[in-house]
Amino acid sequence: MTVRIGVVAFQGAWGEHLRLLERLGTEGFPLRSGPLPEDLAGVVLPGGESTVIGRHLVASGLSAALAAGIDAGLPALGTCAGAILLARRLEGPAPEGRIPRVPFLVRRNAWGGGAPQSGTQRDSFEGVLSWNDGQSSRGVFIRAPRFDEPEEGVTVLARFGEEPVALRWRNLFVAAFHPELDGGGPLHSLFLDACRRFGNNAAVPRRA
């Protein structure tokens, strides 16, 4: 059974996420306003500028709708800017519209080695990731955030060197890199599994 996955489609690489979902045999659709559709099985917060996506989440009312959905178990995947919006703790100025659920600390564009937010495009890189099941894959990091201090209950799914770069907490997945530019890989398998499980359980209407 295919499930329907909404991709937050204001700004950033939402088109790439939609194309990837289609390639993986899942139905994705652009999500720009609330309320959430009844048959929504998962949501993707794409890469882009977190300050801009966050503004649109607030203005459209989606931020509150997604927070309620996520608290009811709706799976979500946040890549790069999307991960910043899902992080419970954040260093430096916080974008509005966050849905701060995943318990870890995020530092925005922080691969520059200097002061916080000192990362620029010259610090962007492609690197080989090690997954906790022994797989390896390429990761595309563009002015990427750094992940730190994952709390109890958070699984580190992938690391680059020593650094955690993909995390899972309950039904929420965050990545510092861009699987949508790179064919998906292990993260999408896990996320889509979670979406299918959630979607199938919701065959009975979820709302009273």
Added chain:
Amino acid sequence: MNLNVHAREERNGGAEGGAGMGGDAAVPREVRCDVNASGNGCPGTDDVPCPRVRRGTETLKEGLARMQVGGVIMDVTNAEQARIAESAGAVAVMALDRVPSELRKSGGVARMAAPERILEIREAVSIPVMAKARIGHFVEAQILEALGVDCIDESEVLTPADEEVHIDKHAFSVPFVCGCRNLGEALRRIAEGAAMIRTKGEAGTGNVVEAVRHVRAVARDLRRVLAADGEELVSLARELGVPVAQLLRCREAGRLPVVQFAAGGIATPADAALMMRLGCDGVFVGSAIFTSSDPRRRAEAIVEAVAHYDDPSVLARVSSGIGEAMAGTDVRRLAPEERLQERGV
């Protein structure tokens, strides 16, 4: 030396190669595995690049542009304007000494912005900072890359340094955006390594007519490329003045193979939405924000208009109460030498 050869192969992915391989402009690309250097056992040397880290690749350069999609990139000339632009929802700022409408009035030679101005602006915001280099001025571009700007605009708004040859953009780790008036120009710039394309429009006029002309011209020729028989491609490539490989890339993507923004004369939320409706991925707004009567509200309104370009009720709401737009110029009254779009080949 070895390092350079390897980097170039990597960047071009063995594909077209094509335009402008000016060796002197080439900057050795970093291949050192210096990310998380502590104890990751990097096996790379100067001759054998580290297999774990690559920088300045096409994926990274075009990827930065993809992260800008659906956004507004705003011209700013100081830190305060940059902060206003960021808080109004800009996806990036373009750091300049003077906005295009001022450059038009002041005349003289327009050059790369002063480094201290660019750094002041970079300090003020967390979003990407872009800056302009003169067409063909690869040293200005190297300086901008060394300053750590996130993207370079090889721009006709500045006085060209070279009237025949554009910068070999493959030689840089930093992505470039370039202007175009038609598909041929767009694909020549992409063949030279541009990671992002924008219409030229007619900068500093507040008049959207030229940007509309240019985006329609690109779309018209793209339709021909997509509809052509395979055997017609070579003559089409010759007519457009581009490598055949670039036409194949268009056919594979079903569109321009990189992100395409509108620029040049966009002054209102309606202008921005019009360019989105015509198929652009986002917009640059130059003089129109900080020469208007209420820059912050105009900036916010244009950001909303780009995200909701196909919803006229949102456009009606955000177009209200945003003060006076810049006065603007009738492009037909410009003398040929005043038309910035004629610069570049």
